[in-house]
Amino acid sequence: MATVKDVEKIIAELPEVTTGERHGHPTWFVGKQAFAWDRPFSKADVKRYGDETPPSGPILAVSVGDLAEKEAVLAGSSAAVFTIPHFDGFAAVLIQLETVGRKELRELIIDAWLAKAPKALADAYLAG
Incomplete structure (x- = not known):
């Protein structure tokens, strides 16, 4: 199980990240690009679940490179990673923090x- 504090610790290790707010929720940016944000369910989201109970707890949205990568991430990840x-048509997935492993x-x-960072910054990070 992961927490919002775990999210903040991981993000704090990444270069050139700023914290802001979108729609009243914490959002993390690299440059002007949002790459992660708190994404609670709206009333419309909950309604779409019908009789099924939506995932509980804090939900984090994260960007992916493109829609093909989104499908690969959804196919290769735990049940904690999902979409709605x-x-x-949007290159991002949702993560249920209560059930995702920290790794x-x-x-x-x-x-x-990496999907949102400028190429030179991402290359420098990967070069380590």
Whole structure:
């Protein structure tokens, strides 16, 4: 199980990240690009679940490189990583923090940062 504090610790290790707010929720940026944000369910999201109970707890959204990568991430990740109809056609996935492992969370956040970071910054980070 991961927490918002785990998210903040992972993000704090990444270069050139700023914290802001979108729609009243914490959002993390590299340059002007959002790569991770708190994404609670709206009333419309909950309604789409019908009789099914939506995932509980804090939900984090993270960017992915493109829609093909989104499908690969969804296919290769744990059940903690999912999408909703509101994200159809949008290169991002959702993560249920209550059920994701810290290692998987770290990989997803770093990949999101890499997807949005300027190429030179991402290359420098990878070169380590």
